[in-house]
Amino acid sequence: MATTRLIPMHVIKGQTVAHTVHERLSYAINPDKTNNGQLVKAYGCEPETAAGEMLLCKKEYETYIGRSEEKKSDIVLYQIRQSFKPGEITPEKAQEIGYELAMSFAKGKYQFVVATHTDHAHIHNHIIFNSTSIDHTQKFRNFLGSSEAIRKISDKLCLENGLSIIEAPKQGPSHYGKWLGDKKPLSWQEKLRQTIDTVTAQKPADFDTFLKLMVESGYEVKQGQYLAFKAGGQQKFTRLRSLGEGYSEEEIRSAIFGKTVHTPKAKRPYRKNPDKINLLVDIQAKLQAGKGPGYERWAKVFNLKQMAQTINFLTENNITDYETLVEKTKAATDRYHELSQQIKEIEKRMTEFTDLKKHIINYAKTKEIYTAYRESGFSAKYFESNTENILLHQSAKQGFDSISSSKIPSMRDLQQELKTCWELKKSTFKEYSISKKQLKESLTVKSNIDHLLSQNTENRKEKQR
CATH class of the missing domain: 1.10.287 (Helix Hairpins)
Incomplete structure (x- = not known):
């Protein structure tokens, strides 16, 4: 599984832009954390000279717009922190996923460096990209929902590589390594479903190829009366028939041979305010209990919505009088x-x-x-x-x-x-x-x-x- 976080990197207090860029990148590409620099990869620049090349891009941007941006904005870099579950991924694969994440999010418009750190139990990526575009004509603007967009890209890449995901990692000031475990881990059944989804999406030629791809994804296969799979670290085999609709051996065979289409198990969408009928608020009683004008306005709107849903219920059920x-x-x-x-x-x-x-x-x-x-x-x-x-x-x-x-x-x-x-x-x-x-x-x-x-x-x- 992987958690992500987008962090705007401001000018260090009391320091220059140049010092800040050098300091941030030096921490990321530290040889002691990146297997002597072997786990560092860059785009639009070289890892060793990334700081200088990014600063040159910023100078060209200032020339292009005809003024200095140092005083207007102190965000000089952006960092994506991507952390993986301990024991689930190799450093090389983590760097590959981190590079794909950076390319997909930045769309090749910004220089970036991907540094994979192995100095903690959880392997994690520091993806640092320049706030100024490569063609020095624009700056990256942190838009509403950017963190969510990064998370979705990361989750997609994890699923494609047979890794588990955390659906809603907590964002906050705590260290990103602590996010792992904030959410209940996926069950073996859900992990197997996701792997089957990924493998069937590769359109295997036949069922034997499907089984081969499952083995390559880290699963042991048991063929008998019931087909079952067991992942590394799992104690017991999981039968396909226990995964629910769309995941039986017959259904998967049918999808592979083009008779049907395999559809991943739909997740129930989270709805903060589900459409359901609630009891009306007794506004007068609440006002007498000390509620103010703001509550009264809210309660009136709430009651109107509930009455609309109440009338819809009566109409849908053909109820035209109180006795009915x-x-x-x-x-x-x-x-x-x-x-x-x-x-x-x-x-x-x-x-x-x-x-x-x-x-x-x-x-x-x-x-x-x-x-x-x-x-x-x-x-x-x-x-x-x-x-x-x-x-x-x-x-x-x-x-x-x-x-x-x-x-x-x-x-x-x-x-x-x-x-x-x-x-x-x-x-x-x-x-x-x-x-x-x-x-x-x-x-x-x-x-x-x-x-x-x-x-x-x-x-x-x-x-x-």
Whole structure:
């Protein structure tokens, strides 16, 4: 994974522009940090003379515009810091990705130096580019969203090279190496999905080529009843069928042979203010509680939006009168409780099957010991030496006596019953989730309508008085 940060580099206090440029670049290309200078690469200049060439470009820019920029702006360089997860990448690959990032972001218009540092546990790049363009006709302007643009480019490059990413690294004054870990790392399943996305994007000729590319991406392949992959450092194999829709062996084969198109698993977009119906704000009560005019203005706008969404709900559900709303709300409530009860009953049955399965296993495992105990005339000495197994056997027999059916099911039948219950629970829970959402919307809409009706009643009484 890689985190990025764009840093404007100002003139060092009390120093000149020339001193600042030399100082910043000297730190970046320090031989002790860059494997004796082998991990330094430049564009539009030479690493050894980069400071002088960048300063010359700045002089030509001043000549071009006819005035000095030193007093107008003290930003002389920009730096992109790109940090990688420890143990996930080599210094050479990190420098290659850093150079591609700089070229993609600066579009070849600005001189830059990429210095890959290996003096910390996390390999990281210092990408320093000149604030003045190579053709000395313009200066780089740090636009709104530039950090986000850099992050997206970096993430794309990481995914193309089979590396994990952090979706939203924190920006702030803390050292950039500490960003790693601010976000929960990607699961093995998500890493495998991303690698499959990258490999299928290369359009392998056949399935064997696909498997070869997966091996080259660092995965071990296990082919049997179910195709599975294991990354370096991973303890267990991950089956393709566990990755969800679009990632089964059949679906990948179909995409490779051009029958279908492989679509990466869509991520749920983050929405700060999702479109949902909320309860109306009681403005008068809030004002009496001490809220000011600013809150009143906000609350009025908020209530207008919520009423618009409330009306949309009524229109979409063809609700034209209050009685219909009450009926639909009651129906949603009943359905929600019905599904909730169904899930509880399924879970209870699954618990019974699980307990019965445990009893069958314990009974079979301890049968010979209990037979010997019985043949010994229930010897106290034999009981002391085999207490645990004898108690397990007796507990299993009591469990069998408690079941309603006289016939104890086989382990195969029991496994099938558990599988059936699990599938039923999944399908019921989907319907339950939808029902829960519908109930919440109905209750909120009804509360909003009740609030409006009560306000209208109060207003009529006030007018009558």
